Amino acid sequence: xxxxxxxxxxxxxxxxxxxxxxxxxxxxxxxxxxxxxxxxxxxxxxxxxxxxxxxxxxxxxxxxxxxxxxxxxxxxxxxxxxxxxxxxxxxxxxxxxxxxxxxxxxxxxxxxxxxxxxxxxxxxxxxxxxxxxxxxxxxxxxxxxxxxxxxxxxxxxxxxxxxxxxxxxxxxxxxxxxxxxxxxxxxxxxxxxxxxxxxxxxxxxxxxxxxxxxxxxxxxxxxxxxxxxxxxxxxxxxxxxxxxxxxxxxxxxxxxxxxxxxxxxxxxxxxxxxxxxxxxxxxxxxxxxxxxxxxxxxxxxxxxxxxxxxxxxxxxxxxxxxxxxxxxxxxxxxxxxxxxxxxxxxxxxxxxxxxxxx
Amino acid sequence: xxxxxxxxxxxxxxxxxxxxxxxxxxxxxxxxxxxxxxxxxxxxxxxxxxxxxxxxxxxxxxxxxxxxxxxxxxxxxxxxxxxxxxxxxxxxxxxxxxxxxxxxxxxxxxxxxxxxxxxxxxxxxxxxxxxxxxxxxxxxxxxxxxxxxxxxxxxxxxxxxxxxxxxxxxxxxxxxxxxxxxxxxxxxxxxxxxxxxxxxxxxxxxxxxxxxxxxxxxxxxxxxxxxxxxxxxxxxxxxxxxxxxxxxxxxxxxxxxxxxxxxxxxxxxxxxxxxxxxxxxxxxxxxxxxxxxxxxxxxxxxxxxxxxxxxxxxxxxxxxxxxxxxxxxxxxxxxxxxxxxxxxxxxxxxxxxxxxxxxxxxxxxxxxxxxxxxxxxxxxxxxxxxxxxxxxxxxxxxxxxxxxxxxxxxxxxxxxxxxxxxxxxxxx
Numbered sequence: 098x099x100x101x102x103x104x105x106x107x108x109x110x111x112x113x114x115x116x117x118x119x120x121x122x123x124x125x126x127x128x129x130x131x132x133x134x135x136x137x138x139x140x141x142x143x144x145x146x147x148x149x150x151x152x153x154x155x156x157x158x159x160x161x162x163x164x165x166x167x168x169x170x171x172x173x174x175x176x177x178x179x180x181x182x183x184x185x186x187x188x189x190x191x192x193x194x195x196x197x198x199x200x201x202x203x204x205x206x207x208x209x210x211x212x213x214x215x216x217x218x219x220x221x222x223x224x225x226x227x228x229x230x231x232x233x234x235x236x237x238x239x240x241x242x243x244x245x246x247x248x249x250x251x252x253x254x255x256x257x258x259x260x261x262x263x264x265x266x267x268x269x270x271x272x273x274x275x276x277x278x279x280x281x282x283x284x285x286x287x288x289x290x291x292x293x294x295x296x297x298x299x300x301x302x303x304x305x306x307x308x309x310x311x312x313x314x315x316x317x318x319x320x321x322x323x324x325x326x327x328x329x330x331x332x333x334x335x336x337x338x339x340x341x342x343x344x345x346x347x348x349x350x351x352x353x354x355x356x357x358x359x360x361x362x363x364x365x366x367x368x369x370x371x372x373x374x375x376x377x378x379x380x381x382x383x384x385x386x387x388x389x390x391x392x393x394x395x396x397x398x399x400x401x402x403x404x405x406x407x408x409x410x411x412x413x414x415x416x417x418x419x420x421x422x423x424x425x426x427x428x429x430x431x432x433x434x435x436x437x438x439x440x441x442x443x444x445x446x447x448x449x450x451x452x453x454x455x
Numbered sequence: 456x457x458x459x460x461x462x463x464x465x466x467x468x469x470x471x472x473x474x475x476x477x478x479x480x481x482x483x484x485x486x487x488x489x490x491x492x493x494x495x496x497x498x499x500x501x502x503x504x505x506x507x508x509x510x511x512x513x514x515x516x517x518x519x520x521x522x523x524x525x526x527x528x529x530x531x532x533x534x535x536x537x538x539x540x541x542x543x544x545x546x547x548x549x550x551x552x553x554x555x556x557x558x559x560x561x562x563x564x565x566x567x568x569x570x571x572x573x574x575x576x577x578x579x580x581x582x583x584x585x586x587x588x589x590x591x592x593x594x595x596x597x598x599x600x601x602x603x604x605x606x607x608x609x610x611x612x613x614x615x616x617x618x619x620x621x622x623x624x625x626x627x628x629x630x631x632x633x634x635x636x637x638x639x640x641x642x643x644x645x646x647x648x649x650x651x652x653x654x655x656x657x658x659x660x661x662x663x664x665x666x667x668x669x670x671x672x673x674x675x676x677x678x679x680x681x682x683x684x685x686x687x688x689x690x691x692x693x694x695x696x697x698x699x700x701x702x703x704x705x706x707x708x709x710x711x712x713x714x715x716x717x718x719x720x721x722x723x724x725x726x727x728x729x730x731x732x733x734x735x736x737x738x739x740x741x742x743x744x745x746x747x748x749x750x751x752x753x754x755x756x757x758x759x760x761x762x763x764x765x766x767x768x769x770x771x772x773x774x775x776x777x778x779x780x781x782x783x784x785x786x787x788x789x790x791x792x793x794x795x796x797x798x799x800x801x802x803x804x805x806x807x808x809x810x811x812x813x814x815x816x817x818x819x820x821x822x823x824x825x826x827x828x829x830x831x832x833x834x835x836x837x838x839x840x841x842x843x844x845x846x847x848x849x850x851x852x853x854x855x856x857x858x859x860x861x862x863x864x865x866x867x868x869x870x871x872x873x874x875x876x877x878x879x880x881x882x883x
Contacts, residue, residue, distance in 0.1 A: 144544065148537040246628060246654075256637045256868055257579070257630035259559050263875055275563035353532060355559045357630050359657050360532060397537065400527075411527035412487030412496075412755075 100449040116298055122445075133287055138280040146279035147352070153393045154286040155347045160373040160385035161297050162340025167371070168379035169301055170333035171313030172222050176234035178366035179241035180338050182358050183211045184345025186251050189260040192273075192350065193253060200265035200272055200350065204289070207346035208339040214241075215338020222330050226316075238367055245358040259357050262350040273350045282351050289347065293340055298382050300336065309333050310380070341370075376429055378438025387437035395422055478522045479515070479779060479791070481506065482542035484535060484552040487755070490658035491530040491683030493713040494764055496755055498553055499525065501768025503754035504747050508739075509776055511746040516779045517789040530683070532556045539564065548779070548796050549573050551771055555631035563876070565590045570793040571800050573778075575771050576601075576707055576730050580634055581868035583830025585801070586880040588869065592800045594774075594831025595822045596730045596856075598680075599864060601706050602635035603856035604728060604835040605678055606642045608704070611854075617648040623674035625665060625681065625689055628654035632680045635706075637868075639678075641860050659685025666692040679705040686714035694721025701726065707835065710847070711763040715840045723842035726850070728835045731770050731819040733847055735761035739769075739814030763847065770819060778803050801826060820853050826882035830865070833858075 105120050107113040117123040141150065159177060166172050188207035192200065218237040222230050245251050252260050264274030271277045272285045300306050308329045311319035320326055349356045356362070369392060377388020396418055403414035433440050485499035486492060506521045515521055524545070526538035535557035539550065549571045552558055558578035565572045572591045574582070580599045582591035610617055624639060626632030636652065643650040651674055653665045659681065666689075669677060677698065681689055686709045693703055701724045705714070710727025740761065747753055748760060759765045782791045782799025791799070804823035810816060822831040834853035841848060873880065 142544075144540040147540045152533070255871075256581075256634060257555070257559065258633045259556075259630045261559065261563070261875070275567035353536065353560060354563060356532070357556050357559075359628055360556055363657065404527075410487075410755075411485065411525050412492075415488040415527045415529060 099451065100445050102449075114302075116302070130291075133291075134284075138284055141279045141283050143279045146283050148397055149394065150283050151286055151352050153389055154283070154290045155344050155352055156370065156373060156389040156393055157386050158286075158290050158293055158347070159341050159344035159370045160377065160389045161294055161382060162337045162344060163370050164374045164377075164379065164381070164385045165297060165301070165309070165340065166333050166337035168374055168381065168384070169306060169313060170309040170330065170337075171316075172219070172330060172333060173227065173231040174234040174337070175231050175364070175367045175371065176218060176237035176241070177341055177370040178362040178364060179238040180211050180215055180341040181345030181348060181366060182241050182245055182362035183214045183338075184208060184342030185349035185356060185362065186245050186260065186358070187211065187342065188346035188350055189253075189262065190251070192263060192265060196263070196265075199267060201267060201285075203265075204343055204346045204350070208343040211342020211345065212335040212339040215334045215341070216331050219331050219334030219338075222334065223327060235364075235367075238364055242358050242362060257357075259355050260349065261355040265350075273354065275354065277351070285351060286347055289343060293343065294382060294386075297336075297340070301382070305329075305332060313380075372426065374436075376426060376436055378436030381436075381438040383441060384436050384438030387441070391437065392422075395425070478520045479548055480522050480524065480542075480546045481549060481775065482538070482547045483523050483525045484528050484538050484542075484550060484554075484557065485525055486528050486530045486553070488527060489529040489531070489683075490660070490685075493687070494683055494708065494711065495530065495553065497711065497713070497759035497762050497764035498768035498771075500753070500755040500757070500759045501765035501770075502551070502772045503768075504743060504760070504765075505769045505772035506776070507747050507752050507754070508743055511750065511752065512742055516776055517783040519789045521776075528552065528554065528557060530554050530556075532560050536560055543568055543570060546793075548791070548793050549775055549800075551575075551775070553577065555579070555634065556629060559630055562588070562591055569797075571797045573771065573775060573800065575774065576767070577631070580830075581865045581872065583828070584865050584869035585825070585827050585829040586869070586882050587873045587878055588829060589881060590797060592824065592829045594824055594829060595820055596707075596833040596835055597830055598634040598706070599638040599861050600830075600833030600856040601728050601835060602638040602678075603642065603861055604833075604854045605704050605706075606639070606646065607854050607857060608837050608851065609676055610646065617646040620648040620676070621651060621672065621674040622648050622676045622678060623651040623653055623669055623672065625653045625655060625662075625669075625677055625679045627659060627681055627685055628656045631682060635678075635680055637864060638861065641864065642857070645860060655681070655685055655689070658683060660688055662688050662692050665689075666696050666698075669693075669698065670696045675702065677703045679703070679709050681705065681709045681714075686711075687717045690715055690722050690725055691718045693725075694718045700724035701839070704728070704837070707767075710838060710840075712845070712847075713762075713764075715842070716845070720842050722840055725840045726837055727840075727847075729763075729838040729847070729849065730835050731766060732815075732817060732849070733761070733763045733766045733838070737815050737818060742814060766818075770815075773813060773815070774803070774805065777805055777809070800824065801829075833861075 099121055100119055117126050163177055166174050184207045187210040188203050191203040191206055221233040252258050262273045264271050270281050272281050308324045311324050312329050373388035373392050376391055378384025399418045399421055403409045404411055483502055486495035503523055506523055510520055524542055528535040528538055535552055551573050555577050558574050561572055574593045576596055578593050580597045582588040582593050583597055639650050655662055655665055679689055703725055705727035707728045707730050715722035715725055778799040781803050782796045783789055785798050786795045801824055806821045810818055820832055820834050833856045836853055837850045838847040839850050
């Protein structure tokens, strides 16, 4: 009923192949955009920005990035934390070396640097697959973190090894540094997420995305029908790392403002982003959003309910929170191994027929 | 799915924001979970219990009740930021996150929001320069003081010369553990000893290779900058390789009962720095027992009372309460704001007489802050663990740090921070 196709006529190829072919779906998408761009920035405060929206937006970018590599191209990666660190440190070095250049350019360049590093670490994927590749990317994770800890040039020889984002502005409004207004942080991340998600969606629908998926489904067959594994796998690594690098740059400069590589970009970050795409759904842009939302919002939500509402001791709440999140992850994966995206898809199928199931 | 979830979350988060009240609101960014809980729990308990004592015995400070809002950070900077944002809107007066990583996050934020940050014995050392760091206070002592005191003690042990000696620094590979390196490097130049850096990665449960290196290198002394589970593991490993414990000195964060107990007999003779006394032989514990512990109002499980880190949490709470009193006196109002409290911190003077009055005679060093000096005298003592009686005993009195080396370093580092962030020097 709600998702009906009846009466929704397409008269051009363009209209037929659009991202949201069903009218209701398209309207919902525009409504979400209008809400995100037109309403939230006026209501947001520091708490909402720093505890909920900004981390969600940044993790969504990282999750889309990893989803391109793992979900679409089938190359398992445990190096996400390390690649985010590359983005963060590249952004820091650029910010401090060229203070007059816009932060937006720095963030995108940081993504570019990460893409190069990603391609480098993606080279083994031409020879090894599956778990073995996961181990190779794990090596990238540990090597990169070690490197940023070991070489003082990366943190400008600061006494503590921390990197701190100086204040940078866009159109005269601070987007990094302590005086940044909440809405500016939010909008900066939102604009980047919107553009990157749009790019990712269209890349995966086009020729390059189809090549990635061909490699994922069966690499030998793909090679036989003329897909070059070298360029395909490396392009997946490059695009994925670009996204993750941008996420890392934002994570450092906009969200936290100061990071320490071992703590902020350790192995647990790699797992967190991997869990996001597994829970959200491999090979789906919506799944990346849903997974990021699930793992960012749920702990904050539980903490506020358990400590804020029920008044439990903070340590008990923290332990219970871990158990609930872990339990829910298992429950979700048993109930729906294909993630939240599949639940969403099933819900849409049901709504298409509702209220007349036959 | 997502939307219902978001709506639910919105409800819960919106409902949990408490309206600002007239009480003195002090957030306690504590950690009672994770690999650093062994240090976080006693500190948080001591911090809470002292304010409970003030509320129960004196009816608060200057007639205003103190309200502690505890927020779990798990020593994690992301959670620390969330806690900061969640509590700052409710009239938070001062932050004391007990984490150098979170401190680095908060230094620019507190300056923008106008809330003092009190980091006794940890945090950014160069915040001692009040000309640059208006909102941060780290008296009575900081990391560089600690490094200098440790070296001074070793000098004393060696008849005034460390020439040709080898000192290994086992440190937590983070902002916290890296802090003393700069000072120790300078001191090694001055006194002619060799410094060997041995990093241990978070969380520090695996240190076999580090101690193998120490066994091979045979340094004359090992100095440790550890925290949480790393301390206990390091002391156990040192015992395993039969390293002479009396040559092993931890910073004050590596010198609590929870660090030495797991190694049992092996930890006997281990030394650590101490910035205050410890144990329950102080008059304040009579009141604590009467008003807090026996009344069933103790924080946490109540099993940490009198331990080293409990004493430190209590000491931090004491300094904050004295700063509040000072601010009330300066501004003539009991319900002070965060900005007024900053003035209190800056004008604070704690004398030995005052400490005795508060029930803690010969507990900490007297100090006086000023506009320029947010760092205090920085003296520390050396304590040694006796495994048989399970007590720490003080080996020395307060040893003053080597300001000749430290002051230029503090000026250099704070100057760099001021230049990076375009901060004009105050107090001129």
